[in-house]
Each structure stands twice: as C-alpha cells, then as structure tokens.
Amino acid sequence: MKISSIISGKRVETISASASIQDLVNSLSSHHIGALVVSNDGRHIDGIVSERDVVRAMPGKLDQLIGMHVRDIMTVEVHTCTAESTTTELMKMMTEHRIRHVPVIDKDGLLISIVSIGDVVKNRLGEMESENQALRDYVTTG
Numbered sequence: 001m002k003i004s005s006i007i008s009g010k011r012v013e014t015i016s017a018s019a020s021i022q023d024l025v026n027s028l029s030s031h032h033i034g035a036l037v038v039s040n041d042g043r044h045i046d047g048i049v050s051e052r053d054v055v056r057a058m059p060g061k062l063d064q065l066i067g068m069h070v071r072d073i074m075t076v077e078v079h080t081c082t083a084e085s086t087t088t089e090l091m092k093m094m095t096e097h098r099i100r101h102v103p104v105i106d107k108d109g110l111l112i113s114i115v116s117i118g119d120v121v122k123n124r125l126g127e128m129e130s131e132n133q134a135l136r137d138y139v140t141t142g
Helices: 021-031 051-057 087-097 117-141
Strands: 035-038 047-050 101-105 111-116
Touching: 021 035, 021 051, 035 111, 047 051, 047 101, 087 101, 087 117, 111 117
Parallel strands: none
Antiparallel strands: 035 047, 101 111
16 A cells, blocks of 8 residues: 555644754644654755654753754654555565654655654554455355
C-alpha cells in the first residue's frame, strides 16, 4: 500500500530551529505528537526533533536545557519518503534506522506530511484484517 493512503488529510506540525526547548515541549504536548519537523517556512526540512531528542539531551545538561534551542538537539540528517513509497519500504527504513517519524516530501523535496510508526502499524493491521476476512469469505463460500 502507498503512503498516500496514510497521509490523506493528515497535517504536519513544524517548529523553527531557533525555538526554545520550552516551546518544543509545549508544542509536542499540545498537539499530542512525538516529533516535529524543523522548518522555518513549513516546506523546507531543516531537521526533525522528537521527544526522544529531548530526553537524550537531559543527562548532564538538565540545568542548561532551559537555555537551549531546537537547533541544539535536533537531528539534521532526516530520512524521508514520498507519497508513492510503500508501507513495506517505510517499515524497513524505520526498522533499519531505528526511527519513529518520517517526513513525506513531494518530487521537489518539499514537506507535505509526516508518518509515524503508529500510522504504519495501524495501516498494516487494517490490511491484515482485510486479508483475513477475504480468506474467511473464500473458505466459507468455497
């Protein structure tokens, strides 16, 4: 199945690299999400920052965290996919790179959405349920 079916109507939240860690935490909490794409214009990807990045920045720096910015903890090397990518390809990428959020880009490399591991799992479970139902129908009508 294509990623386009998962992202239909899904909005992506962004944050500026110059935003404070407090702004980051507030945004993650208010949107009930685990990651934000770092972008100054909402289209070009500068990085990605997740709740994991916040936790990893804490040891030994807890007292400094209040003065830090998103740019200090964000991941700059961002793995992306397109709407034409498949869920199988995305699951493989997420597993290999141990990532939970993948921005979706268009043919020009501009941000159009984001997919989380939860989105992929939910989609895969739906596919499996449909396959199971088709098999049950086949067995009971055959």
